[in-house]
Amino acid sequence: MFASTQVTPDYFSQAPYRFSATTVVDSTPEKIFNVFEDAQSWPQWAPPIQKVDWTSEKPYGLGTTRRVTMVGMVGDEVFIEWDYPKVMAFCFTHSSSSLVESFAERYELVPMADGKVQLTWTMAMTPKGLGKLSLFLSKPFMGLGLSWMLGRLKKYIESH
Numbered sequence: 001m002f003a004s005t006q007v008t009p010d011y012f013s014q015a016p017y018r019f020s021a022t023t024v025v026d027s028t029p030e031k032i033f034n035v036f037e038d039a040q041s042w043p044q045w046a047p048p049i050q051k052v053d054w055t056s057e058k059p060y061g062l063g064t065t066r067r068v069t070m071v072g073m074v075g076d077e078v079f080i081e082w083d084y085p086k087v088m089a090f091c092f093t094h095s096s097s098s099l100v101e102s103f104a105e106r107y108e109l110v111p112m113a114d115g116k117v118q119l120t121w122t123m124a125m126t127p128k129g130l131g132k133l134s135l136f137l138s139k140p141f142m143g144l145g146l147s148w149m150l151g152r153l154k155k156y157i158e159s160h
Contacts, residue, residue: 001076004092005102005126009081012089012106015124017135021147022120023154029085029109029117035157036088036107042068045152065093073097085109099131121150 012018025032035041037060039052051069054060055076064079074096081089089106103125110118123146127135135142 001074001094001096002098002100004075004095004100006078006093007080007091007102007104007124009089009106011091011102011104012122012124015102015104016126017139017142018122018124019142019146020120020122021143021150022118023150024112025117025119025154025157026115027117027157028115029111032109032117032119032157033085033088035153035160039066041156041160045156046149047071047152066090073100075100075103080104081106097131099127099129099134101126101128101131119150119154121146121153 039054042049042052048070049068050071053067054064055066056064060079061082061084062079064082066077068075068077075092076094077090078093079088079090081087087106087108089104091102091104092100095103104123106122108120108122112118123142125135
């Protein structure tokens with residue numbers, strides 16, 4: 001595993017590559033957080049994810065850790081924000097890829113007047129080495145992929 005540079009929440013406004021998508025979910029923030037805490041749910045809506053293993057015990061919060069096995073990569077993560085049921089964010093501490101300097105995701109939930117929740121997913125990253133070229137070339141598709149997976153997350157939440 002290669003060490004990744006850990007980041008703080010301000011990274012989401014400073015990272016060289018940032019992608020964000022927003023949707024409205026017919027659910028409650030608490031139910032959405034229950035899905036986030038369920039290791040088996042992640043591979044159901046995010047196809048690149050094959051397995052999630054929490055390496056910290058419940059209750060989860062700031063500093064919680066987990067390992068995520070994805071297609072072609074494994075990432076060890078630490079949660080840098082956890083304000084149940086409003087926001088959670090994590091970043092890599094280590095990655096099996098030497099092409100990742102920093103990587104982080106943030107999920108923000110805002111209750112709406114109609115009882116639904118506005119969910120915003122932000123992904124931020126700093127590649128290194130050949131990862132810079134790879135991300136530069138795939139940049140036009142990253143936002144589309146994020147929106148597609150967020151749509152899958154919305155369907156998963158609303159059906160459970």
